[in-house]
Amino acid sequence: MQEPQYSAVNLEEKLALFDDHWSPRIVGRMNGHEIMVVKGKGAFPWHHHDDTDDFFLVLSGVLRIETEHGDVTLHPGEFFVIPRGVRHHPVAEEEVSLMLIEPAGTPNTGDAATAAEKVWI
Amino acid sequence: MQEPQYSAVNLEEKLALFDDHWSPRIVGRMNGHEIMVVKGKGAFPWHHHDDTDDFFLVLSGVLRIETEHGDVTLHPGEFFVIPRGVRHHPVAEEEVSLMLIEPAGTPNTGDAATAAEKVWI
Numbered sequence: 001m002q003e004p005q006y007s008a009v010n011l012e013e014k015l016a017l018f019d020d021h022w023s024p025r026i027v028g029r030m031n032g033h034e035i036m037v038v039k040g041k042g043a044f045p046w047h048h049h050d051d052t053d054d055f056f057l058v059l060s061g062v063l064r065i066e067t068e069h070g071d072v073t074l075h076p077g078e079f080f081v082i083p084r085g086v087r088h089h090p091v092a093e094e095e096v097s098l099m100l101i102e103p104a105g106t107p108n109t110g111d112a113a114t115a116a117e118k119v120w121i
Numbered sequence: 122m123q124e125p126q127y128s129a130v131n132l133e134e135k136l137a138l139f140d141d142h143w144s145p146r147i148v149g150r151m152n153g154h155e156i157m158v159v160k161g162k163g164a165f166p167w168h169h170h171d172d173t174d175d176f177f178l179v180l181s182g183v184l185r186i187e188t189e190h191g192d193v194t195l196h197p198g199e200f201f202v203i204p205r206g207v208r209h210h211p212v213a214e215e216e217v218s219l220m221l222i223e224p225a226g227t228p229n230t231g232d233a234a235t236a237a238e239k240v241w242i
Binding site: 007008011031052054069080081101 | 194
């Protein structure tokens with residue numbers, strides 16, 4: 001965990017620091033949650049989180065989140081919260097960039113064995 | 122509390138629904154936190170929250186958050202999390218629009234007696 005620094009966090013500048021897909025970077029923390037940015041392209045596997053809702057805000061591009069209760073399409077400036085327990089499957093036809101919020105330590109795949117390691121940037 | 126609907130929440134569309142300042146509207150919920158949008162202009166009183174960090178993301182305009190540990194200036198696409206207990210004082214020379222996240226029921230002034238009532242839009 002990093003100590004808070006008294007300076008703005010610029011999401012676009014953070015996104016410029018990496019190019020890989022579906023590998024969230026931590027850029028902030030609040031109330032035990034991590035604020036992350038991620039780039040994605042293509043499909044991320046179906047998964048769910050038993051113990052947490054899942055916040056997605058699109059910063060650039062278009063994200064379709066297929067869920068067991070219907071699909072949600074997000075454009076820049078739009079967010080959606082997947083309720084806990086709901087199976088979902090993010091799909092980006094072209095590259096998308098996102099801000100995510102989840103409790104610290106949440107595996108991005110819903111399963112620690114297959115999850116990406118999250119690092120601070 | 123509203124049931125989740127399987128559609129995107131567009132922050133700009135929500136902001137177009139009201140014009141008053143420093144009166145947050147609730148637009149989503151995750152893990153017991155409320156996701157809010159607010160417009161502000163001028164200075165909001167100095168306050169702090171004993172029990173919660175305070176997330177600010179600027180959507181338009183410029184926000185200066187004066188804190189007891191220094192000032193932070195935020196432009197669109199920039200966020201900052203005020204750690205719990207830290208006195209702060211948001212100031213917008215011109216109108217600013219923000220996304221905020223706080224635990225449900227947090228008084229925006231740090232004091233229930235003076236807080237704005239938050240409604241869903």
